Amino acid sequence: MSFTVTELSGDRVRQYRELGAQARALLAGETDRVANAANLASLLFHTLPDLNWAGFYFYDGTELVVGPFQGKPACVRIALDRGVCGAAARTRVTQVVPDVHAFPDHIACDADSRSEIVVPLIHDDHLVGVLDLDSPLPHRFDDTDRTGLESLAEIYLESLP
Numbered sequence: 001m002s003f004t005v006t007e008l009s010g011d012r013v014r015q016y017r018e019l020g021a022q023a024r025a026l027l028a029g030e031t032d033r034v035a036n037a038a039n040l041a042s043l044l045f046h047t048l049p050d051l052n053w054a055g056f057y058f059y060d061g062t063e064l065v066v067g068p069f070q071g072k073p074a075c076v077r078i079a080l081d082r083g084v085c086g087a088a089a090r091t092r093v094t095q096v097v098p099d100v101h102a103f104p105d106h107i108a109c110d111a112d113s114r115s116e117i118v119v120p121l122i123h124d125d126h127l128v129g130v131l132d133l134d135s136p137l138p139h140r141f142d143d144t145d146r147t148g149l150e151s152l153a154e155i156y157l158e159s160l161p
Helices: 012-027 033-047 083-091 143-158
Strands: 053-059 064-071 095-097 115-123 126-135
Touching: 012 033, 012 143, 033 053, 033 064, 033 126, 033 143, 053 083, 064 083, 064 126, 083 095, 083 115, 083 126, 095 143, 115 143, 126 143
Parallel strands: none
Antiparallel strands: 053 064, 053 126, 095 115, 115 126
């Protein structure tokens, strides 16, 4: 399979729609969760500006375990009662954190991270894991990112059997 990442255009809402189309094409016909997570993490990391980490943590029934990602080495295991990823998994609500230093119990896997967004991945009412993006810029993520990344997470979830 040959896939080319195309440059995004227009306002950010349109860019997320274009990114969604690219994600659908990239994941089309594949149902392996690791393969699709790896490709989606790469697509996000290389397409969205001002990221220093993009990837997945999968729920193993007890805690979140690092999955495919792009960026510096990551924390391997995260308890559901710890950090931004744990909060998203526990509450099943997307967490948008403008300043990670102001978030109680933030886990600093990369000291360069200043803001973070984490989308819970729920499939057939079961927690699959989370999609996590970090930025070295404070206030990098907003409601446009939340809506766009929740749509991309849904595209990922639709690829699962």
